[in-house]
Amino acid sequence: GMLQLAGWVNTTGPKTITNGDPRQTNSTFSLFIGPKLDYMFLPDSMVRPFIGAAIGLVRQTYSVEQETVGSVTTNIGEIGTTGVGLLARGGIRWFLTPGFSIDPALVFGINTGTGSTEYPFRGGRRSDDTTATGYSIGLSLAFSGWIGI
Numbered sequence: 001g002m003l004q005l006a007g008w009v010n011t012t013g014p015k016t017i018t019n020g021d022p023r024q025t026n027s028t029f030s031l032f033i034g035p036k037l038d039y040m041f042l043p044d045s046m047v048r049p050f051i052g053a054a055i056g057l058v059r060q061t062y063s064v065e066q067e068t069v070g071s072v073t074t075n076i077g078e079i080g081t082t083g084v085g086l087l088a089r090g091g092i093r094w095f096l097t098p099g100f101s102i103d104p105a106l107v108f109g110i111n112t113g114t115g116s117t118e119y120p121f122r123g124g125r126r127s128d129d130t131t132a133t134g135y136s137i138g139l140s141l142a143f144s145g146w147i148g149i
Contacts, residue, residue, distance in 0.1 A: 002054045002087070004032040013067075023067045024076075031059040032085050032111075040093060048093045050105075058085035058111040060132065076119065081132045083113025093144070103142040110135045 007030060013023030034056015040048045064076040091105025112133045118125055 002032065002034060002036045002056065004030075006030040017067060017069050017071075025065045025067070027063050027065075029059075029061045032056050032087075032109075034085070036087075036089075038089070046095050048095070048101075050089075050091060050093055050103075052089040052105075054085075054087040054089070056085055056087075058083050058113055060111075060113065060134075074120070078118045079115065079130055079132075081113035081115035081130060083111055083132075085109060085111035089140070091140075099146045101144045101146065103140075103144055105140050105142070107136070107138050107140050109137075 007028050009025060009027040011023060011025045014021050015023075017023055032054075034054055036052055036054035038050050038052035040050045042048050059082050060080070062079040064078075065073055066076050067073045087107055087109040089105045089107050091103060093101040093103045095101045110133075113131070115130050115132070116127050117130045118127045120126075
């Protein structure tokens, strides 16, 4: 199986809020969880190339908050989507011992999801339907323990 967590927080604006210049905080969170299938070449070698794929549940959130004079924090907007993600991977497994490997890989992913966007609107809150599609390309470095090899 595979579990990936990611996120970041970015705050911009003055440390001390005066004369109406606000401080804004943007934050994201991403979760991928699902089964994976890998095929290893050269089964008797210490270094084994592999290819693999994974399909799973994807949850992504994005939030914007604004802080004004008097430490009044307002949620400017929130986006949340849930959907399906697909990952394709290729790399090598370097077996340091028969039961432990280091696994660098090139990863390509695509995901799609639906959810909602909430934001202030005319003194209240408004919610709209949201659809999101995204992709990722990156390098991963994993460590694997093997049983029964």
